[in-house]
Amino acid sequence: MRLQKATLFGLYSILELARDPERQLSATDIATIYNISANHLAKVLRDLGRAGLVVSVRGAGGGYRFSGNARRTTLLDIIDIFEDIGATGNAGGNAGPPAECEATDIGAALLRVQGEIDDIARATFGSITIATLLRTMQWYGAGTGAGDAARAGGVRTPHTSVK
Numbered sequence: 001m002r003l004q005k006a007t008l009f010g011l012y013s014i015l016e017l018a019r020d021p022e023r024q025l026s027a028t029d030i031a032t033i034y035n036i037s038a039n040h041l042a043k044v045l046r047d048l049g050r051a052g053l054v055v056s057v058r059g060a061g062g063g064y065r066f067s068g069n070a071r072r073t074t075l076l077d078i079i080d081i082f083e084d085i086g087a088t089g090n091a092g093g094n095a096g097p098p099a100e101c102e103a104t105d106i107g108a109a110l111l112r113v114q115g116e117i118d119d120i121a122r123a124t125f126g127s128i129t130i131a132t133l134l135r136t137m138q139w140y141g142a143g144t145g146a147g148d149a150a151r152a153g154g155v156r157t158p159h160t161s162v163k
Contacts, residue, residue, distance in 0.1 A: 001120055007082040009036055009044040014053055014078055017066035024063035025108045044082075051081050068130070075133065076125035085121055 003011075005101045017025060027045055031038035045064055048054045053068040079085060101107035 001085065001117065003079065003085075005036075005040065006044050006047075006084050009034075009041050010048055010049050010078050010082055011075065012036070013041065013045060013048060013064070013132060014066065014068070014073075015133065017054060017064060017091040018068070018070050021066045021070070022059055024061070024065050032082060036133055047081055048078075048098065053078070070131040070134070071129055073130050074126050075128050075130075076122060079125055085125070 013030050016021055016033060017023070027042040028038045030036075031041045045054060045056070048057055049064075053065045053066065053073065054064045056064050060093065095135075102111055
């Protein structure tokens, strides 16, 4: 299963901002850290704002801050803003087989397996909160990736634990 770009950008943004909910980052700051399109990210951040997970601060020194509850917000909550990973025939954004294929015994069997995989993915994403993932990153010594090099290049993003 593959998540759509907008979904991944949303997850990157929420996790980056939730590291320190008091910190503000612009769309350009986040885009630089993850080497992604700032224009596309701005649209994603607007959707996250409508969902109440980030707030935007206008003006000089403005940007976005995490405003959700890291202990209650799951990865699935964020994914559901951008796509429905449990939709029949969706399979992570793929179009799915034609109806004629689903009418065959093999097509029906594959569709059932696909549905089971979607159920497992939804359950897994629904069981991991933002706070849990950030703690797990600390346990595994995350913080040595490309994003840290970008942070060292001028984007101030201290690694702090979620309280």
